[in-house]
Amino acid sequence: MSERTVNPVLKQVLELGPTIAFFLLYLRIRDDVFTIGGTEYTGFIVATIVFVPILLVCMGILWALTGKLSRIQVFTAFMVIFFGGLTAWFNDERFFKMKTSIVNGLFAVILGLGLLRGKSLLQWVMGDMIPMQQEGWMILTKRLALAFAALAIANEIVWRTMSTDAWVKIETFAFPLALFVFLWAQIVMLQRYVIDPEEDKAASGGNDG
Template identity: 40%
Template sequence: MSPKLKTLLDYGPLVVFLAVFVLYRNETVTLWGQDYPGLILATLVFVPLTVAANWILWARTGTLSVMQLVTLAVVVVFGGLTIWLNDPRFIKMKPTLIYLIFAALLATGVALRRNWLAAAMGEALPLSPEGWRILTTRLIWFCLGLAALNETIWRTQSDTTWVLFKTVGLILLTLGFFAANAPLFARHTTEDSNSDAG
């Protein structure tokens, strides 16, 4: 799959979600006899687009990662509840649940001495076992921090602030996390040793 298509499938639904919310955040739209505020209308668009993006990804690659499947399930369930009950709290809680699930999965892998993060990212990021252990521990705490931050923002800030946090803030924080771990990657990379062996 081309990088452009992969990026489109990964971020396209999120960009459309943000665009629809910005366009309708101060309006109420009536569909099927029900009034929907902008945030729920954006969710109504986001859920099927996310399903379609994952279907295309599966059709093109023949596989979906555990993280992609978990995210898809949570989007469908919590997005569906948001639309069905006309209650934005469910879509706002979705990132919290996703990050808590990721943290729990990673912690379970550590407890079982299974390197699940390496299995998911090993091809893109060649690290030693010690490097993966450190990164996994840091990522567990990072996910827990994002879950707590999401709960704080959606409970105390406006819908606009939360949507910007969800669509832009979380991406920037994730990029910042991996950038901050660049020294770890440099210290524990196995790329040089593999090249020397070859």
């Protein structure tokens, strides 16, 4: 199925909606205890269980509208399902909290292994979105691997030393904002490596002539 364009606002809603829904639901039921099948579950665990199908529905709609899901989206969804399932099965919120550490840690390891082989796996994933010279991709990959490692460590510190309320707020807003600001700063700093499609096309045309 070929990729199709979709309203950017709708795309953002589908991508960010599940996380916001989890946050709002958690705030609503965080102090409640639910008995399901004779087992008591906290509001956090129920919010986690509800979050999983919401995420899958939004991803299904996004795939139906665009005809494509990124590898990162698919991987993240798998991890959410896996750790959400463990959280519900063992009735232990620590599994879902550890998810962020493990996902970011795996991203750091995967990017690092690519760098050891002299390759930018980030370019393989995002090359179509950001036309950039190879040197730029290598620099960005190194910095992003370190950023993911830092986020993994930060999440471990937060969930082990702070309240569930604090973790939910930091997970929902602080971590994504920190990653967004980091990526934005990197794009600005690495601007000299970005390839202008028009200039590249003109250069190719000149060479052909």
